[in-house]
Amino acid sequence: MMKNLIDLERFPLDKPGSPEWNALVQSCRDDLDKHGMFNLDGLLRPALAAQAVSELQDEFANHSFLHERSHNIYFKNSIEGLAADHPAHKQVMTSNRTLCADQLPAQPLMDVYSWEPLHRFLAATMDVAVLYPMDDPLASVNVMSYSKGQALNWHFDRSEFTTTLLLQAPKTGGEFEYRTGLRSDSDPNYDGVGELLRGHDPRVEQISLSAGTLNVFKGKNTAHRVTPVQGDTNRVIAVFCYYENPGVAFTDEERIGFYGRTG
Numbered sequence: 001m002m003k004n005l006i007d008l009e010r011f012p013l014d015k016p017g018s019p020e021w022n023a024l025v026q027s028c029r030d031d032l033d034k035h036g037m038f039n040l041d042g043l044l045r046p047a048l049a050a051q052a053v054s055e056l057q058d059e060f061a062n063h064s065f066l067h068e069r070s071h072n073i074y075f076k077n078s079i080e081g082l083a084a085d086h087p088a089h090k091q092v093m094t095s096n097r098t099l100c101a102d103q104l105p106a107q108p109l110m111d112v113y114s115w116e117p118l119h120r121f122l123a124a125t126m127d128v129a130v131l132y133p134m135d136d137p138l139a140s141v142n143v144m145s146y147s148k149g150q151a152l153n154w155h156f157d158r159s160e161f162t163t164t165l166l167l168q169a170p171k172t173g174g175e176f177e178y179r180t181g182l183r184s185d186s187d188p189n190y191d192g193v194g195e196l197l198r199g200h201d202p203r204v205e206q207i208s209l210s211a212g213t214l215n216v217f218k219g220k221n222t223a224h225r226v227t228p229v230q231g232d233t234n235r236v237i238a239v240f241c242y243y244e245n246p247g248v249a250f251t252d253e254e255r256i257g258f259y260g261r262t263g
């Protein structure tokens with residue numbers, strides 16, 4: 001029963017078209033407009049989030065992929081029209097441990113990911129006709145764990161929206177930081193990007209999320225990162241991949257880059 005997994009009283013995702021569903025969609029759209037994100041606090045019942053983290057502990061310890069790479073904010077080696085020594089090219093380090101969808105078979109998380117009313121709700125908030133789950137046995141759902149010193153460093157997303165579900169918040173560090181309006185589709189603002197990477201941008205904002213929160217974030221032109229985790233409580237987060245077209249899958253090359261394996 002989906003109501004045992006997610007809080008349908010506060011978030012009536014199962015009642016599409018009802019006044020309360022419409023009101024929730026509208027408030028999420030308003031938040032996306034104003035803040036570039038919305039949060040459904042405690043959508044996944046926090047006890048289930050905690051259970052998922054404890055059930056995944058062995059898999060993380062023994063079979064996760066250490067995803068560690070140096071990259072720039074664009075995840076690209078060269079940018080047309082940008083000098084190689086420009087500060088916007090600064091290299092930063094990202095490190096986490098990743099589990100793929102094929103390592104999460106018995107997880108309620110997978111049921112939540114596949115639940116059609118969630119797809120319909122998310123599509124409505126993003127103002128797209130329909131969203132499909134990814135057709136990829138590894139990439140559709142990933143769970144990332146960041147332990148002491150690990151971080152997701154500054155980047156822009158390739159997709160318009162990113163959907164995540166926080167399973168465990170760290171006690172200190174591991175803050176989500178973002179800088180809205182740093183660039184636009186027509187203005188790359190390389191000098192502004194350089195200032196941000198030097199740590200000189202006063203318009204960086206920070207939020208702390210609690211376990212069970214669904215976050216939808218517009219990260220294509222908003223630079224963002226997760227600061228290094230401090231202390232012994234890992235930041236554990238699930239990433240849900242949806243697309244406007246059915247049948248989207250990673251190439252073997254992408255799978256090697258993100259997971260170190262193709263199947």
Ligand SMILES: [Fe+2]
Pocket residue numbers: 155156157162219224
């Ligand atoms: Fe991102």
